[in-house]
Structure formats: C-alpha cells, structure tokens
Amino acid sequence: MEKRCGQDVQLQLFICRVGVVEKIGRITPATLDVLTALVWTTEDLHGFALAKEAARPTGTVYVILSRMEQAGWVESYWETQNEQNEGRPRRRFYRLTPDGLASARQTLAERRGANAAPGLKLGLPRPGIGQRPEVQG
Incomplete structure (x- = not known):
C-alpha cells in the first residue's frame, strides 16, 4: 500500500493477453491455400489431411502451420490414443484461433x-465445427 496525499492507495496491476496475433512474415500462394483450407473446413484437421485439402506437400504445410502457430493464428493439439487409432502414430490437429480466423x-x-473464397467479404460465420477427436491435456 502506498500513501498519497495522506490517503492509503492500493495499486493493482493486471496483465493479460487479449486478441494478440502477429503478422505472418511471408504470405505465399501455399500459405493462402492452407488458410483457405482452415477457414472453410467444418472440423479440425490433422496435418496430413490439411496438406491434402490444400493440395500442397506436407513439408511445406508443416512449416506454414508452425509459423502460423507462433504468430497466434493457429492452435493445435494431439489426439489421444484409443482403440480406433491404436497401432499408428498420434496425429496433431489444427484449427484457427478466433483472431486467426479474422486475420x-x-x-x-x-x-x-x-x-x-465465397462469403469472406460478407463476414459470414465459419461453418460449424464437426466432431473433434478426444483431446489430451
């Protein structure tokens, strides 16, 4: 507590991150293809499915996803192991953040x-999110 003009004053500091997305350095045609796939999908996509949807090589897509995740445009999570995916590696799923969607x-x-991209100019809402796989915390 601090004294100012004979009165006790309590100072509080609140720190939070609200709506912060950075610019993506390079916007290439491949980046635009990945963004288009992410904007118009009805479900979260794993990296290979996203590469297929964007019609780009996986090596290119994973680099773009990494840059977008660092900039706050995309978030990702690993699927959990269950009977359906037993015997194969876990997949990492990607989706746009709300601020990333706007950007x-x-x-x-x-x-x-x-x-x-039909509907972009009109600001129509993103299509509904489909069934998401179980998320491992």
Missing part, C-alpha cells in the same frame, strides 16, 4: 478477392 479472412480477401 485469415482479411488476408484472403486482400490477396485473392471475394470470388476466391
């Missing part, structure tokens, strides 16, 4: 125009 829509509208 992705803006970037796609600027770079590809409204015709390339």
Whole structure:
C-alpha cells in the first residue's frame, strides 16, 4: 500500500493477453491455400489431411502451420490414443484461433478477392465445427 496525499492507495496491476496475433512474415500462394483450407473446413484437421485439402506437400504445410502457430493464428493439439487409432502414430490437429480466423479472412480477401473464397467479404460465420477427436491435456 502506498500513501498519497495522506490517503492509503492500493495499486493493482493486471496483465493479460487479449486478441494478440502477429503478422505472418511471408504470405505465399501455399500459405493462402492452407488458410483457405482452415477457414472453410467444418472440423479440425490433422496435418496430413490439411496438406491434402490444400493440395500442397506436407513439408511445406508443416512449416506454414508452425509459423502460423507462433504468430497466434493457429492452435493445435494431439489426439489421444484409443482403440480406433491404436497401432499408428498420434496425429496433431489444427484449427484457427478466433483472431486467426479474422486475420485469415482479411488476408484472403486482400490477396485473392471475394470470388476466391465465397462469403469472406460478407463476414459470414465459419461453418460449424464437426466432431473433434478426444483431446489430451
């Protein structure tokens, strides 16, 4: 507690991170393809499925996803082991953050125009999220 003008004053400091996304350094055609796939999917996609959806090599897609995750555009999680996926490696699933979705829509509208991604200019909501696999905390 601190004294100011004869009165006790309690100072409090609140620190939080709200809506912070960084710019992605390079926006290549491959980056735009990955963003398009993420914006218009109805479910979280694992890396290989995302590469297939974007029609890009997995090596390219994983580098783009890493950059987008570091910038706060994308979040990811590992699936949990269960009877359905026993005997194969776990997959990492990706989805846009709310701020990443807004940034992705803006970037796609600027770079590809409204015709390339229907609904972007109108600001329509993202299609519903489908069934997500179990998440391991």
